[in-house]
Amino acid sequence: MKLKKALRGYYQEQVDAVNVPGGIWKEKTKSSRVESRVLNAAFHAVLIGLIVTAMISGYYKPSLLEERMYTIVDRYNIEDRLTDSLESLIIIIQKNRNNGGKL
Amino acid sequence: MISGLSNDREGLFSYIWERYRKKLYYYLTAIMHCSREDGEDLLQEIMMKVYNRMDQYKTGHSIEAWLYAIARNHCIDFKRKMSSRPCGEEYRESDGEAPDPFDTVCKGELNRAIYGCLKGMDDIDREMVFLRHFEGLKYKSIGAVISMNVNSVKTRMLALEARMRRDLKEWL
Numbered sequence: 001m002k003l004k005k006a007l008r009g010y011y012q013e014q015v016d017a018v019n020v021p022g023g024i025w026k027e028k029t030k031s032s033r034v035e036s037r038v039l040n041a042a043f044h045a046v047l048i049g050l051i052v053t054a055m056i057s058g059y060y061k062p063s064l065l066e067e068r069m070y071t072i073v074d075r076y077n078i079e080d081r082l083t084d085s086l087e088s089l090i091i092i093i094q095k096n097r098n099n100g101g102k103l
Numbered sequence: 104m105i106s107g108l109s110n111d112r113e114g115l116f117s118y119i120w121e122r123y124r125k126k127l128y129y130y131l132t133a134i135m136h137c138s139r140e141d142g143e144d145l146l147q148e149i150m151m152k153v154y155n156r157m158d159q160y161k162t163g164h165s166i167e168a169w170l171y172a173i174a175r176n177h178c179i180d181f182k183r184k185m186s187s188r189p190c191g192e193e194y195r196e197s198d199g200e201a202p203d204p205f206d207t208v209c210k211g212e213l214n215r216a217i218y219g220c221l222k223g224m225d226d227i228d229r230e231m232v233f234l235r236h237f238e239g240l241k242y243k244s245i246g247a248v249i250s251m252n253v254n255s256v257k258t259r260m261l262a263l264e265a266r267m268r269r270d271l272k273e274w275l
Contacts, residue, residue, distance in 0.1 A: 003268055003275055004236055010217040011237035014133065018125045020146065 076101070116154050119170065124150070126238070127174055134230050135178045145181055149174050168244035171234060175248055213274045220270045228263055235260055 069089060076096070093101075127149060132142040152173050160169055221229050227249060234240045234248060242260065246253040268275060 003264060003271065006213060006217060006271065006275060007232065007236040007267075010214050011129075011233065013214060015125050015129045015237075018129050018132075020124050020128045020143070 112154075112157055115157060115160075116150075119153060119166070120150065123167075123170055127170065130171065130174060130233065131178060134226075134233050135175070135182075136226070137178065137181070141181070145174075145178060148181075149177050152177060165240060165244045167234075167238045167240055168247055171238070171240075171248045175230075213271075216271055216274055217267075220267055223270075224263070228259070231256065231260055232263060232267075 069086075073089075124146065128142055128146050131137045131145050131149075132139055137145055153170065156173065160166065221232065224232070230249060231245055234245045235242075240248070242256045243253050245251070245260075246256045249256075251259075
């Protein structure tokens with residue numbers, strides 16, 4: 001037997017005994033990575049959207065005091081309903097009094 | 104076969120995967136002395152590199168030399184980053200059909216003798232023998248893979264073959 005043939009037989013037997021688990025790792029290919037990146041970005045966008053929505057709705061939920069203030073504003077026909085602070089509301093009430101208002 | 108697939112990226116990659124994954128895995132574990140776990144990770148990373156660098160492969164050139172150069176460089180980088188954990192074991196079990204018992208005995212003894220002979224060699228020599236006698240790479244391609252002058256490869260390979268013939272003379 002020639003050396004080349006013997007070595008080839010030896011390596012062939014060795015390589016045949018190798019068991020590489022799994023198939024082609026498709027998730028690692030370039031196109032799949034792009035898809036994965038898009039899905040990842042979409043998931044994070046939705047997640048961030050939900051968090052922001054929850055924060056905004058919770059932040060702007062009127063408290064009981066604010067609701068009562070709005071009632072007062074409505075009752076005394078104060079036009080400026082964009083008041084978003086007690087300070088502004090006080091100024092508006094003072095102006096109303098100066099103008100002969102009942103508030 | 105390769106030239107027909109040169110424009111089909113996925114097809115060429117599938118061809119490489121089917122034909123070379125076992126050989127590369129064996130090369131990584133048995134020749135480059137990576138553990139089996141590292142070998143699996145490295146094989147995946149190498150296949151990723153191969154896929155991404157598919158455009159760099161020049162049709163007509165030896166695909167084996169190209170693949171083994173990528174695998175070798177990646178393995179060296181990996182070993183630089185982490186301390187290597189040599190396993191030094193080769194695959195001994197066989198999963199083929201039951202062969203003739205006489206052949207098995209002779210082949211088994213011959214393979215044991217080859218194993219002992221290869222074990223006594225330097226890593227680089229074992230690598231050269233694998234690339235030359237299993238992958239059938241030319242001296243020039245071997246030189247490109249292991250970054251060695253072609254004349255040095257020739258000289259060293261001739262010396263190795265003479266040594267192997269001497270060690271295995273009762274089998275050859």
